[in-house]
Amino acid sequence: MIDIASLKFDEKGLIPAIVSDARTRRVLTLAYMNEESLRITLEKELCCFYSRSRQKLWLKGETSGNFQHVVSITADCDHDALSILVEPDGPACHTGESSCFFEPLFESDTRREFSYEGLMRLIAGRRDEKKEGSYTSYLFEKGRDKILKKVGEESTEVIIAGKADDRAETIYEIADLAYHVMVLMIDMGISLEDVYKELASRHVIDHKVKQEKMV
Numbered sequence: 001m002i003d004i005a006s007l008k009f010d011e012k013g014l015i016p017a018i019v020s021d022a023r024t025r026r027v028l029t030l031a032y033m034n035e036e037s038l039r040i041t042l043e044k045e046l047c048c049f050y051s052r053s054r055q056k057l058w059l060k061g062e063t064s065g066n067f068q069h070v071v072s073i074t075a076d077c078d079h080d081a082l083s084i085l086v087e088p089d090g091p092a093c094h095t096g097e098s099s100c101f102f103e104p105l106f107e108s109d110t111r112r113e114f115s116y117e118g119l120m121r122l123i124a125g126r127r128d129e130k131k132e133g134s135y136t137s138y139l140f141e142k143g144r145d146k147i148l149k150k151v152g153e154e155s156t157e158v159i160i161a162g163k164a165d166d167r168a169e170t171i172y173e174i175a176d177l178a179y180h181v182m183v184l185m186i187d188m189g190i191s192l193e194d195v196y197k198e199l200a201s202r203h204v205i206d207h208k209v210k211q212e213k214m215v
Helices: 035-044 116-128 135-142 144-163 167-188 192-214
Strands: 015-021 027-033 048-051 056-059 068-075 082-088
Touching: 027 035, 027 048, 027 082, 035 048, 035 056, 035 068, 116 135, 116 167, 116 192, 135 144, 135 167, 144 167
Parallel strands: 015 082
Antiparallel strands: 015 027, 048 056, 068 082
């Protein structure tokens, strides 16, 4: 762990802080900190910034309730910028958007951005607005039993590929299984956040178990 004293604040005593969602890794905002706001951030484990326009400290969420709970803070190689991972209580942007970065400037025609959130939205769209010829829409039309049957089939395919030590085929089948599990999640109203929270709670439990064993 490095010390605050090793950080390089600029001539105005500020350092840029890139804040990202700890779960999705989506960049939420770019703000600035001075030494005092950084110390408050470390003490409260809540993002506190320095407003260049108002020339004062501001604790994110103090008025809106959209606090940003700090998971980790990492300095870059030159120690003149910070990357902060947070668990946000609400939107990061004053406009109400989840991220301050939502104005597209360029998007490659050949390199498409992929996210689990985007895939979940697409699957939900195929449920809400049936599309002719869509396999996803077909699954929702057939109902829960059909979806569960496909989850079972794909689980078996993963086992067979893994047993055969076929890495490429195992990856392919895991992707099929993940997709069908996501269809089931949409059908049952289960979100990625629900699964994330469950896994996070298990991580904490495992950590405590390890501590107990060490004692």
